[in-house]
Amino acid sequence: MEKELEKVKSALDDFRKKLVDVVMKGKDEADRVTKSAQIRIEIGSLKRQKKDLFEELGEAFYGSYKKPGKKDEANIAELVAHVKEIDKRSAALNRQLKAGARGKAQTPKRRGRPAKGASTGTSKAAAPKRRGRPAKGASTGTSKAAAPKRRGRPPKAGQEVKTPDEK
Numbered sequence: 001m002e003k004e005l006e007k008v009k010s011a012l013d014d015f016r017k018k019l020v021d022v023v024m025k026g027k028d029e030a031d032r033v034t035k036s037a038q039i040r041i042e043i044g045s046l047k048r049q050k051k052d053l054f055e056e057l058g059e060a061f062y063g064s065y066k067k068p069g070k071k072d073e074a075n076i077a078e079l080v081a082h083v084k085e086i087d088k089r090s091a092a093l094n095r096q097l098k099a100g101a102r103g104k105a106q107t108p109k110r111r112g113r114p115a116k117g118a119s120t121g122t123s124k125a126a127a128p129k130r131r132g133r134p135a136k137g138a139s140t141g142t143s144k145a146a147a148p149k150r151r152g153r154p155p156k157a158g159q160e161v162k163t164p165d166e167k
Helices: 002-066 073-102
Strands: none
Touching: 002 073
């Protein structure tokens, strides 16, 4: 009886250790995903700030171009410096994001449709894509003959409609 009790205790200890390992791995993965999301949000915020600065820069440049006597070079230089600062911060965040992506142990499986250009596991070649519209006057594959196009105003009630062939 004691032997069986020891086996159960040992099995429960192993189970507890494995459970703790799984929980810790899940916590680490959740932390990594959260950090990645925060970085992405900050990068998006920097892009919006940069867009706003470019708008201000355009207005300042146009103002100095519109009135040649008015010099706004100091304001323009300050805006350019802010844009450069945002570019540096954005590049640092992108490097940090890529470093975090390389640090993960395994990539999660993608759900839904495969990525563009990814193999789907079938050996059958894909059909070529149709491009553009058919040339003017070319058949579109319909069996009905296309009616001639009328130009100008629609006919008045009771008025005969003449086709281009009847002229």
